[in-house]
Amino acid sequence: MRDAPAPRARPTMEDVAARAGVSRALVSIVFRNQPGASEATRQRVRDVASKLGYAPDQRARLLGRKRTGQLGVAFGLQHGFHGELVEAMYAPAEHTGYELVLTGFAPSRSEGRAIDDLLAYRCEAVIVVGPTMRTRDLVALSKQLPTVVLARRVPGGAVDVVRTDDIDGARQATQHLIAQGHQRILHIDGGRAPGAAERRRGYRQSLVAAGLDPMPFIGGGLTEMDGARAGNTVAAMLRRRRGKPSAVFAFNDQCALGLLQAVGAAGFTVPDDLAVVGYDDSRVARLPWVELTTIGQDVRELAKKAVDQASARIHHPADRLETIVSPELVVRSTSRATKSPRR
Amino acid sequence: MRDAPAPRARPTMEDVAARAGVSRALVSIVFRNQPGASEATRQRVRDVASKLGYAPDQRARLLGRKRTGQLGVAFGLQHGFHGELVEAMYAPAEHTGYELVLTGFAPSRSEGRAIDDLLAYRCEAVIVVGPTMRTRDLVALSKQLPTVVLARRVPGGAVDVVRTDDIDGARQATQHLIAQGHQRILHIDGGRAPGAAERRRGYRQSLVAAGLDPMPFIGGGLTEMDGARAGNTVAAMLRRRRGKPSAVFAFNDQCALGLLQAVGAAGFTVPDDLAVVGYDDSRVARLPWVELTTIGQDVRELAKKAVDQASARIHHPADRLETIVSPELVVRSTSRATKSPRR
DNA sequence: GCCTCCTACTAGAGCGCTCTAGTATGTTAC
DNA sequence: GTAACATACTAGAGCGCTCTAGTAGGAGGC
Structure with missing residues (x-):
């Protein structure tokens, strides 16, 4: 060059x-x-x-102006879900009079570097989608310029957050299974993944509220592989005479998919031997041979709230808000009652 | 605001x-x-x-400079593959001394609008990833500023292109099946999708070269659903006494996945009753219960060539180049010979 | 001593816009 | 006729940098 x-x-x-x-x-x-x-x-x-x-010329334009009218968005290039969120931000941004400046992060490009780009462009605020960086770094960033963290919990209330109510989502999933007559419901958890703690809590709360005993968590994870591993454990439980589970609430759809695979390979039928509920309402959950019951996040609403909140923070820097969007249960055939009600 | x-x-x-x-x-x-x-x-x-x-301040910086040193990238927010390509562009861009400016397109945000953003930022060149816009619009754009189209064919040679050699990919897939002893090989095609025509050609060429008869194309598509539909057709063929296929080359992995599902549901075994090869080497192809033989595109190489070519075009605007990157066969278990060689 | 050359630094004119503070040229009111 | 007030337009000072053309001052050569 x-x-x-x-x-x-x-x-x-x-x-x-x-x-x-x-x-x-x-x-x-x-x-x-x-x-x-x-x-x-x-x-x-x-x-x-x-x-x-x-x-x-946009550069000259922004230079001359008092304000840049730019909203920076840092998102994961590898996460399909992030892409969906970004897409949904364009409309509300335009409506609010802001322009979006995108920057991606990935294993080969840290979130910090991505955000530095946004700072250099003098964005008025940044929206960071599902960051994995430390809370303290996010707090530091939010001191530099208005910051909204999207799709992740940040404890401490020092940073603006917009996220799905994972406790509620887990509750909906579990209550749905209870309503279907299930009494022994497992949770394949997400370990330390964002949202995992909330989903555990929602699961447990629902069982306790229904007078049922929570079963021990099965170590799961985010991927199909994790789900398959958990599925083998579950299959082993299904072979027992007593105390076998009749339903599973998995951390996410990918995990549920792996689980379905393992349980099916072990000769069990879904939903008769085991009902399964996932989380995310991803594309695969809708395939006719999967038809996975799942919890859908409201992408449109999340994106809109994030933009609105960024805009609000530009006007009133002192405030801090945590906006929680409700997810929605999508019932498909992996949890539908097919035969007689269970006891 | x-x-x-x-x-x-x-x-x-x-x-x-x-x-x-x-x-x-x-x-x-x-x-x-x-x-x-x-x-x-x-x-x-x-x-x-x-x-x-x-x-x-980046804006002021660029304004003062003779050159902006910016490379615009327009990509599909919904395509996981685009995200991968963008990620792989960061390193070569930095190495060449350019900075990447991202803008996304999606159903709700046209490619044209995305590209307008890049023009406003005075990028020195743009890389458009897998555009669906008309060739004539791409040609018009390339007259305004150096343009590289990535991962799509643009006939006429009027625009710079970097893409995978789909004919070669299809050839590798088909020849692999032939080498495994298959003689009756089907192709589930991608209709009018980018690359579909080349894959049809590669498939046909290989069969003819081996002295085998190409079988009629089965209308497929890009999604699991399309693959499943084709799978039902294939299953019906497998039930026949004579002239039944022993292998299938599907347009892409998603299509192959749907096909595997349908064929499996119909009671046939892969690869014994039917060998299957996909295209893309997507994440799912690697799952242990899928283990799909497929054709992998060289993301790193595609990204690097795209950046290099954009840079070259900035220096020599008159040239036009079509760079074709070779794909690579990844053999997994859906095509591995398990019993005796076929005749 | 003076001249040259190098290094470390500064002055100031842009870059292509925005935006405030104007100036012209009506049009209307009385 | 002239004051008052539109409306249509212009002059020119920034915005925060980059970059060319300089200056100051010390080292070295003869």
């Missing part, structure tokens, strides 16, 4: 002004849709601009 | 210069790692800067 030539020169506002026979300021007025230009002039300026292939 | 307050004032180069007792220009030199400052001064400036929480 050392000896690179200057890039193809693109027309500036000056060029447009000259060709249209007006001042630079007037062109600026036209492009900002501000009052102060006649309709005829506006049209002329627009025509000239499009003839020249002119588009305002 | 109308009556928003000015954002928290952040320190400027001026502030750092004043506090360090040097000129603005010197601070600039330090932050650009240019020669012209003593080591002691560098250290002092750096210290002061970090004490003030100063980071150079």
Whole structure:
């Protein structure tokens, strides 16, 4: 890049002004849709601009302005769910008058570096999607500029957070199974993953509230492999005479999928031998041969709240808020009662 | 956003210069790692800067510079594969001295809008990942500024392209099946999807070269559902006495997965009754209960070539190149010979 | 001594916009 | 006629950097 030539020169506002026979300021007025230009002039300026292939230079634009009107978003390039959230942010951002600046993180590119980019662009606020960085770093960031953490819990109340109510989601899943007549319900947990602690709690609360005994957690995880491993454990339990489980609430859909696989391979039938509920309502959960009952997160709502909250924080830096969005149970065939009610 | 307050004032180069007792220009030199400052001064400036929480303003930086050094990347927020490619671009971009500016497209946000953002940021070149927009629009874009289309074929040679050699991939898949002794090999095709025509061609060429008869294409598609539908057709063929296929090459892994499901549900065994090869080497293909033989695209290489080519195009705008990266066969158990060789 | 050369630094003009504070040219009121 | 007030437009000072063209001052050569 050392000896690179200057890039193809693109027309500036000056060029447009000259060709249209007006001042630079007037062109600026036209492009900002501000009052102060006649309709005829506006049209002329627009025509000239499009003839020249002119588009305002965003960098200069932002520099001159008091505010940048930019909202930075850092998200995981590998997480399909993050992509969905980002997509859903565009509409509310536009509506609120902000522009989104994206930066991705991944195993090969740390969250810190991604966020540095956003700082350099002078975003007015940042939305960090599902970060794994330490709470203290997030707190430090939030002292530098308004920060909203999306889809992750941050204890301490020092940072703005928008997330799904995982306790409620786990509760819905468990209560659904209870309502189906299940009494011995297992939870394949997510270990130290974000949300795992809440899901454990929601599961346990529901059982206790229904007068049932929580069963010990089975170590699970986030992936199909983790689920399959747990599934083997569950299959072993199913072979016992007494005390065998009749339903499982898995940490997420991928985990549930692995579990379904292992349990099926061991010769058991879902939902007759074992009902299964996942979490996330991912695409695979909807496949006709999977039809996994699951808990759906409200992507649209999460994205909108995150943008709104970032905007609110720009106006009132002192506040701090934790917004919790309710998830929704999606009943499919892995948990539907098929035969007689159980006892 | 109308009556928003000015954002928290952040320190400027001026502030750092004043506090360090040097000129603005010197601070600039330090932050650009240019020669012209003593080591002691560098250290002092750096210290002061970090004490003030100063980071150079990217907008101003780019404005002042002749070149922006920015590479725009437009990608699909919903495509996991796009995310992987973007991730793999960061390293080569840094190495070449460019910075990546990301913008996403999705059903709710058109590719055109995404690209407009990149134009506004005065990127020196853009890399468009797997666009579905019309060829003529891509050609028009490439006239405005250096453009590289990644992971899609663009006929006419008017646009720079970096893509996987799908003909070769299909050939590898088919030849592998032939080498395993299969003689009646089906192709579940991808219809009008990008790459589908090439994969059909590669499949047919290999069969003809081996003196075998290509079988009629089975209408497939990109999703598990499409694969399952095709799978039912294949299962019906397997029940016949004569002329039944012994292997299938599916358009992609998702399609292959649906097919495996349908064929399995119909009571057939893989790979004994039917060998299956997919395409993409996606995460699911690696699951131990799937172990799908597939064709892997070289993400790292694709990303690197895309960045290199964008950089080359900035220097030599007149050229146009089509870079084709070879895919690689990954043999797993859905195609491994298990019993006797077939005739 | 003076001249040259090097290193360490500074002055100041942009970059392409935005935005405040104007100036012209009506139009209306009285 | 002129004051009052629109509306349509312009001048020009920033915004926070980069970068060219300089200056100051010390080391070294002869």
